[in-house]
Amino acid sequence: MPPVGAWPTLTLADVLEARRAIAPYLLRTPLHGYPGLTGLVGAEILVKHENHLPTGAFKVRGGINLVSHLDRGERARGLVTASTGNHGQSIGYAGRLFGTHVVVCVPVGANPAKLRSMRALGADVVEHGRDFDEAREHCEALAAEHGYRYVHSGNEPLLIAGVGTHTLEALEQEPRLDAIVVPIGGGSGAAGACIVAKAVAPGCEVIGVQAELAPAAFRSWQARSVVRDRMATAAEGLATRVGFELPQSILWEHLDDFVLVGEDELRDATRLMIEHTRNLVESAGAAPLAAALRLRERLAGRRVALVCTGGNVTLDQLRDVLDGDVVPHSSITALA
Template sequence: MSWCCVVVSRFRIPTFRDVCVARRIVSRYLKPTPLVYSRKASRILGCDVYFKLENLQPVRAFKVRGGVYYMYRMREEAARRGVVTASTGNHAQSIAYAGSLFGVDVKIVMPHGVPQIKIEAVKDLGAEVIIHGSYFEESRMFAERLAEEKGYLFVHSINEPLLYEGVGSMHLEVLEELPDVDVVINPLGGGSGVASGCIVYKTVDPSIMVFAVQAEGAPAFYESWRRGELVDLGRVSTRAEGLAAGRA
């Protein structure tokens, strides 16, 4: 059995109820973000367009919802063992921010070439940054080795259900403000935003269409969908380093 198959078999698929439970916790620490109507985008596209302003979150990204919920649920074990993860940016800041909330020691492994501004942002949140690897997958494997050798709690940026459940709170907020939404478009990097959206929208109204947009230079999920099997692209190339996932 391949490594990918082992990971998939262990993944607990979150439910709509899980997301609703997470939302109650997330709302204690993070305020709802605005859903704003864009007159210009609506005129250009010929339909009503709204933007969910997750850039107003403390780390300027929706991933902080997952980080906060994960750290809340794992706070006792995380405080005892410390946490390590790998990221090119947004997930790193999410876990670092959550660690600062709950008094958890956090180490982030990032690949060479990550913008210095992202490295400094993670450090400013109190986490230790370790630079290792030329691309994300090398950083992830190194972080897993650190966890095994040092006893840290490893947070997988993709295969961790608690992250999806926390992120799903964003989509519940959308439905509360715009219950008649027809289409939702999400960027696709690791998949927590899109997958949690599918859980929420397809449960409430299966007719809601969810689209995932992936960087052309990092199309791991697209290629996996097209080929009908999990694809590991290894090194990827895109200026959108926050979406640079080489493995589905």
């Protein structure tokens, strides 16, 4: 990977070009307000519904943008990538659109709903390793062995520009946003949000959220250096053991704040998101609500967008969330 500082500088122009590239294939996702969530947080809450995209997650924006820009030689070689599910679906979806063979390496025991989706899209799914990072290392070995075009899930400028279109849409739909809260695993979504928000609405804060049990991106952001850490969260969309260089370089410069939330907070937020939005939401997609509840005093009275990055929850995960102890609305302040 290039050293920090060697990456191309991403700008709003890159995101605008990405919007042009993905427009023939994806509809804009809605930005809806929910009085119930507004009451819980004490701020005007709007949800950016990336769970409405064809793969059920925001990553498809980046996948289509990247594959649409590959030359014939790269497409002919085929693509290989590593994923816990949503990124793999995005590359599989784009590969099907553009007639490109896709191999996705996933950790053993990955979300079965996401595995079925990737296979249905025509991707070859290779299960390897105990977590995302072991799957990623196997993916890199396959790329070297077979000559595939390796698609890193974070260190790809075209992916970041593509996923940044969700924030572009949100600010076009509601230009008066005071803050946008974005979940962070590898950090591509938050990096894209930073690029757009700082160019279009400099007064709008971008706040990242990650799981306490997988804090590598958070620790990297704090240290201003890529670090490794534990990975024990059940929220696969937040589950990485190491920070990624390109997203981190953008977050170091532009991210306004970064918070960690616990597993119970993620479960409670998932339940509350499902209850109040009547949408399926996976844990990573509910993480912004968990963060907003933690930041209630700071966000009070402001207009806040929560990026619901995905809704690819399995039936077992859904049962686990719904069978848990319900948090009474009157005591929700205990989460703050």
